Amino acid sequence: MTEELKEVGVDVGHRRVGRLMRENGIVVERTRKFKATTDSNHMFNIAPNLLDRDFTADRPNQKWAGDISYVWTREGWLYLAVILDLHSRRVIGWAVSDRMKRDLAIRALKMAIALRSPPKGCIFHSDRGSQYCSHDYQKILRERGFKVSMSGKGNCYDNAAVETFFKTIKAELIWRRHWETRRQAETAIFQYINGFCNPRRRHSALGGKSPLAFERQVA
Numbered sequence: 259m260t261e262e263l264k265e266v267g268v269d270v271g272h273r274r275v276g277r278l279m280r281e282n283g284i285v286v287e288r289t290r291k292f293k294a295t296t297d298s299n300h301m302f303n304i305a306p307n308l309l310d311r312d313f314t315a316d317r318p319n320q321k322w323a324g325d326i327s328y329v330w331t332r333e334g335w336l337y338l339a340v341i342l343d344l345h346s347r348r349v350i351g352w353a354v355s356d357r358m359k360r361d362l363a364i365r366a367l368k369m370a371i372a373l374r375s376p377p378k379g380c381i382f383h384s385d386r387g388s389q390y391c392s393h394d395y396q397k398i399l400r401e402r403g404f405k406v407s408m409s410g411k412g413n414c415y416d417n418a419a420v421e422t423f424f425k426t427i428k429a430e431l432i433w434r435r436h437w438e439t440r441r442q443a444e445t446a447i448f449q450y451i452n453g454f455c456n457p458r459r460r461h462s463a464l465g466g467k468s469p470l471a472f473e474r475q476v477a
Contacts, residue, residue: 302391308407309383313419313463315345318473319376322350322404323383324366324390325420326358327428329447331437338447339366339389342420343374347461348469349423349451350374354444363389367398378403385409385417427455 315321321344329336337358341351351370355362363384370376382404384390390408399406409416431450437443457470464472 304386305406305408307410307416308381308405311416313344318343318345319374319380320345321381323417323420325385325417327424329432329443331440331443333440336440336443337362339363341366341370342423344419346469346472348456352451356440360389360392360395364395371402379405381405381407383407386411
């Protein structure tokens, strides 16, 4: 909030912003309990954890990370798959579906590849879910020259960067209203990612810059 005010010309400090927020009843939306969505009960091969909880990258398309989460609507569950470039925390691929199948994860991956055309050697990190371990998904990664990395069994901290994104979008968007339809939620997610998260939302890991601003700075 302080950085946003400074950008529009208001010279103010963190303490004053905090006091004004308290006086006006403006509070931080807290995240809720994590719910696991990973189905690791399968016979597919498991890749080693190349990322090893190092979520930093000194250039784009060096490290990507993907995961799947969920949104409740009155029509039922809507599943959201995303891929982040860990250099800038930018969402470079995403897809939604009413089923948590491999096609959901594949569509997000294909969007990211079409957008970024990554060089061979880019690390792709995910959990051990059957969507990511499937032959179809791994075939795409292999053909594009990715180095495959997977989290340890049942350890969400191994993919903390994407988990943080999901907690953020839920606190800032998903939990703030009731969703009548999956289409309604999908439209809101699209607007959040493309209209706010990538171009405007500031990240402490990026020195207070948004993903797109960070990418322009280091280009």
